[in-house]
Amino acid sequence: MTLTLRSGSKTYPDGTVALTPTDLHVKPGEIISLLGPPGCGKTTLLRLVAGLERPDKGSEIWFGEDNVTHLPVEKRKVGMVFQSYALFPNMSVRRNIGYGLKMQKLPVEEIDRRVAEVLALCQLEPYADRSVTALSGGQRQRVALARAFAPRPRILLLDEPLSALDAALRDRLRDELAGLLRTFGITAIFVTHDQDEAMAIADRVVVMSHGRIVQTGTPEELYRNPNSPFVASFVGQAMEIDGRIEGNRLVTPAGETLCLPRSGIGSTVFVRAEDVRITDDGPLSARVESVTFLGTHYRVGLAGIASRTIFALYAGKSAPAVASTVRITIDPATLMLLSAKDEMK
């Protein structure tokens, strides 16, 4: 099903503008991730789509050909996975998953059959008759997903489904969740403030800030072509190199010169850690501030290039010593020149 949001906006009764008029289009079967810092309106947008929140006047929400703007949540046929899972403690795993089907008034055999199907798909068979209070966090998460998916909703909405889990489990379940969503082949919107999660699961990532969508694109597009300093630093932690821009060149605070790919007047220059290379004959010099071993590579903190510490990923066998001076090369093609004007709100 296609989801279309036309100038969807939300002002809470206390006057908080959580979402300014926003347009969003989701293609059938597409998995979209809403990514942004806390309080930027991700949950609000999701709840508008679900029908759990009433949008401001002028907003329109379309599910395919149906205008569902004024339809209450129970009539929208959406599947919702809550951050806290909201499993019914008074029901077993099986009855939780069957609840949506029961609400559709399906015959009992049909319900049993489809619950069994979903239980198998989510590998929950061993726990089917347990109480949901006797499950681990990861199992609860899967029950929540199974429950939302069982009634075959038109769209699946997930609000930070992994954030209640501890870090190690989260990494494993992230891939599992991505796999399950692909198996379901369902249109889904997925809220997260973790960029790795967004990148791993989504076909397309929607980056939000202060109640607005700042950029939409595939994970690769966002990473390679961010349209604003905010997106660059939020997705993939790009770092700003400040200094004086003179046409095609940037003079760093230390007085060294860095070539730019084009005229940089009116822009801010950003670079990613993997593009900062420690070489013997680099044009820039920097002092090593910190070295962190990350297994496959070192993360080296460098002072002297910009006002703030610039990090470099270094893949050599042994890292340069702290406090030593190293030479740095940055390929001009990898620099991102972004206009700060987009940031204004």
Added chain:
Amino acid sequence: MRISMARTLQIVVTILTCAFLLVPTLQSVLAGVTVNYFRGLSSGLTFQWISQVWDLYMDSIFLSIWLAITCLVCTLLIGVPAAYGLARRPGWASRVLEEFVSLPLAVPGLALALALLQLYGSMRGFRTSWTFILAGHVLYTLPFMIRSVLAVLSSMDLKTLEEGAASLGASPWQRFRDVVIPNAMPGILAGSLTVVTLSIGEFNLTWMLHTPYLKTLPVGLADSYASMRLEIASAYTLVFFIIIVPLLMAMQWASQRAQRIGK
């Protein structure tokens, strides 16, 4: 093994306290089954007093049970939705309302009864019917039901649970039936038993509201103390115990169960 001083003291105090509570009770119970209390147990044991109590006060017993049941139904019908409403909309207005509903706890039963009499005393049909006493009992027991249910409802994430049910297609009524009621059950159970016990034992208010034809169990008890021979009054106490003790035990059991579920 030597028992320490403190422990001995503890046991002695406990036994003394129990004795202080139990001896008069046992004496009273015994009095209810002795032929002649003043001649003591040597006069023999009998059930005649109990059967006399039954003959004289059967109506009171049935009225009390009937009142307790109808009172329970009323507090369930009013209290559970009220607690649900309060839990769904937390805020200062709800707090004020909750305190207001709890007022009958703080106001003496006599004052409550007086207010009822002033307000409805002139409505003869109502004044002389059992529903007048019922109104008093409902007023008095409602806060217990509301508080008990509210405590359970506030301890869970009701809003999200309901939103979960709604997203699965449940109408407001289905959500109330399938999610709210079952999860509030421990509170409803504990509240129900409190209400029944309080209603059966209530004296203050009932004594003010009753008419000669409408005596509840405790009012009858006072009546028998005042006007019957001691053995009958004691037998009455015995009957009262037989009715109230199982209730108290059930209440204990239910609240323990509720605590276990709450964990």
